[in-house]
Amino acid sequence: MDQPYVAGELDDAITSHDNWRMRLHSAAVARERSLPVATIARADQCRLGRWLCGCPAPEGGDDPLAQVRRRHNAFHQEAGRIAAMIEAGQFEAALRALSGSEFSTHTRALRDAIEGARAEVKASHGPAPVIAADRAM
Numbered sequence: 001m002d003q004p005y006v007a008g009e010l011d012d013a014i015t016s017h018d019n020w021r022m023r024l025h026s027a028a029v030a031r032e033r034s035l036p037v038a039t040i041a042r043a044d045q046c047r048l049g050r051w052l053c054g055c056p057a058p059e060g061g062d063d064p065l066a067q068v069r070r071r072h073n074a075f076h077q078e079a080g081r082i083a084a085m086i087e088a089g090q091f092e093a094a095l096r097a098l099s100g101s102e103f104s105t106h107t108r109a110l111r112d113a114i115e116g117a118r119a120e121v122k123a124s125h126g127p128a129p130v131i132a133a134d135r136a137m
Contacts, residue, residue: 010118013048014111017072020079021098021107028086028094037087041080043073048114064120071113075106 027035043049049072057063082103085094097103 006121028091035083037083040083043076067113068117071110075110078106
């Protein structure tokens, strides 16, 4: 798998996670209570999470994806917390949380971590990690 492919996957991950604010906002405004909260709250359930699970941390060395893993987990915990508010009918509280600084901070931190990893992938000359879903093909 080549570096441009991995960089493209990381670009897609940024867009996908940036779109969560809109999805959760739409659900709160529409008073849609049937959200998959448990799935939203788990970082290993989205495409980026599955990819990260397929990229084990190197033994005895620096893990260039460590920050992405931490930020991604924190993002999904916060998104899951807001989804649980919506599911519980706390629509106004969910809307306040979405417009508050905590969700924005998690979103921005994840974006920054992904962009850092993408820059590192583009600059590296070693093999790119294989996306777990591609192994099954």
